[in-house]
Amino acid sequence: MQFVKRLKSGWTLLKFIRVGLGGLILHSSIQSGHITGIVLGGLFTLFALLTEGVCCAGNACYIPQKGKSSSPKHENIEYEELAAK
16 A cells, blocks of 8 residues: 555656656667666666655755854863974
8 A cells, every 4th residue: 555655646747757767768678678778777767656756855854953043152162282393
């Protein structure tokens, strides 16, 4: 059930393009009989079908920013001189 749900979700223009290009690689490799092209075309097509999208589509990898305080935080940094020339 999860597999069918994953196949039906997230269809955007980029996903159509990715599936189309993977299918094109797969189809041309099958016609010419190149085994490595068939494997690569199959992988590209499967990845395009099973993944949600590219580059954090739908804010899937959004990390909320911590609230910025109005006053900057100043820390006193002490420096120690190691060797004098």
